[in-house]
Amino acid sequence: MSAEIVPLRPRDSAPSLAPIMALTAQGMNAVNAVILDRMQSEIPLIPALAGHLIAGGGKRMRPMLTLAGAALCDYHGTRHHKLAAAVEFIHTATLLHDDVVDGSELRRGKAAANLIFGNPATVLVGDFLFTRSFELMVEDGSLKVLKILSGASSVISEGEVDQLTAARQIETSEERYLGIIGSKTAALFAAATRIAAVVAEKGEAEERALEDYGRNLGIAFQLVDDAMDYDSEAFEMGKGKGDDFREGKMTLPVILAYARGTDEEREFWKAAIAGHRTSDDDLAHAVSLIGRHDAVEATRERARHYTQRAINAIACFPASEARSAMAEAAEFAVARRF
Template sequence: MTATVHPLLSGAATPSLDPLVSLIAADMNHVNAEILARMQSEVPLIPELAGHLIAGGGKRMRPMLTLACAKLLGYGGTRHHKLAATVEFIHTATLLHDDVVDGSGMRRGKRTANLIWGNPATVLVGDFLFSRSFELMVEDGSLRVLRILSSASAIIAEGEVAQLTAQRRIETDEDRYLRIIDAKTAALFAAACRISAVVAERDEADELALDSYGRNLGIAFQLVDDAIDYASDGTTMGKDTGDDFRDGKVTLPVILAHARGDETQRRFWKDAIEGRRTSDEDLAHAIRLLEEIGAVADTLARARHYGQRAIAALGRFPDGRAKSALIEAVEFAVARAY
């Protein structure tokens, strides 16, 4: 039996984050105030460096999901404000650390903190933000919330280490790749959504449904990111085109191209991922191979599959403005590639 595809995922409408932003605008003002207050320090470099990234134009999708899921469940309290700030601090800390590990020079179209202030300061401010996130978790007072968010933080770190150990290893397969992105990206999406069910005092079934929504959305989100590294430009992406290629990151487009290629093509991918073919001409050749073999298109098709799974996870919840906004957020995540 063929699964029904949601109309948005079929391309029947132009998706937007506007419904989500509008839904949680008032709550987001409280979250932003909390973020601003908690990144203050007597050490001037800390708010300066943290503010560079936090004010850098990010969509704050993860904390928005915490707020929107609380709306979906009819929660009328305020605990989710601090917890949404917690989620953003965890995310921001991981970005700071990632840019150091990757040696990145651009994020969201701006110079990265490590390029401006150096690696040591960037790592230490990331540590500061992690510490702030745990302060906020403890202040909430729920051991279950603490367990969910602290577990997600550990899983994210494991995912980043797993990605590092898979770097420049062309033998990395699709299953391992999916485990890596489930950990390094999807785990925080899942936790951001799941904690809303805890504060709303809903049962485990609702928790698991929101976890599934966030996790599948997170996987779709990362699949699209990995696809458009080979199919977009620096202005669109806010980072240098081909960064993953030059860094030797084995993402799904490369895995598919390597698996489907002939002997000559497989040798090219091995040389490229191991750092021996990284010129602009090599990148152009890689993009041509990916197009010929349909690897980017198939990666985006997988993203749509996970997007549909995210939408299906919301099936137990009543229709309404919040549910519609969460559904459209999925399609927005997928449509970034088009």
């Protein structure tokens, strides 16, 4: 399989998720049915809390990528429906745990589950969803799929712990930051796309191509998320503006602004990341410094680089509706403002 270079093309209109949503609509109905069925429990709190997040919106990007990858591989079976649901359960479980760790107040524009149901219940229901995901993997019967998804779950946990230990550490490097988002975000994107090639019984080359697509898309997706914390309003992105700032997270916009700043600006960043400058005025000053050094645009430019790598990764597949939809989904991920 030889890959061509597929340039990001200027469009008459903004890139959209509409093509990939249309491509996967029928399959997503089946996936959503699995999700609804498997989040049920005789303990009423479990479906109530899980449903608060699962029914609360979100693009379902990761399970859509599993279905789109299967279409790209010309797979016509149904195994990927349960596996896509497993992917979504892993993602949802990590969101529930993240909100407890971060003390988040908003998730997808609504009150975070931990504020409504409490931290202990939120953590435990996250654990429940993890177990559901592994049940679905075991039911599939493929040790290879189990190895890929369980491995991703382990890497995600490591990435979250690494992010926790890097918080409020002003000297966090860009390299470490990329390692963190490669683990906590991109690992599940990569696994979600790779398993499509496995169920389609494709070769190692196709598996690696889809894994590379997912990994690079996941990095681009998180870079844009981190950029938006400093240039979007809360209602546009479904999270409170400045959350990363107040939590002392060393995301790329901050890393770049700190590196490019004056001595005076660096003193501000040291105090802010340490948790001593977290008022609304401090946030406004942080946003102004990031703007002064073009750190948001520089972050988006890096995201475009990873988006290009994602699109190039699947260029080894024949041109098709699926390949086009996946390329546009990657372009959407880097162009989005929410």
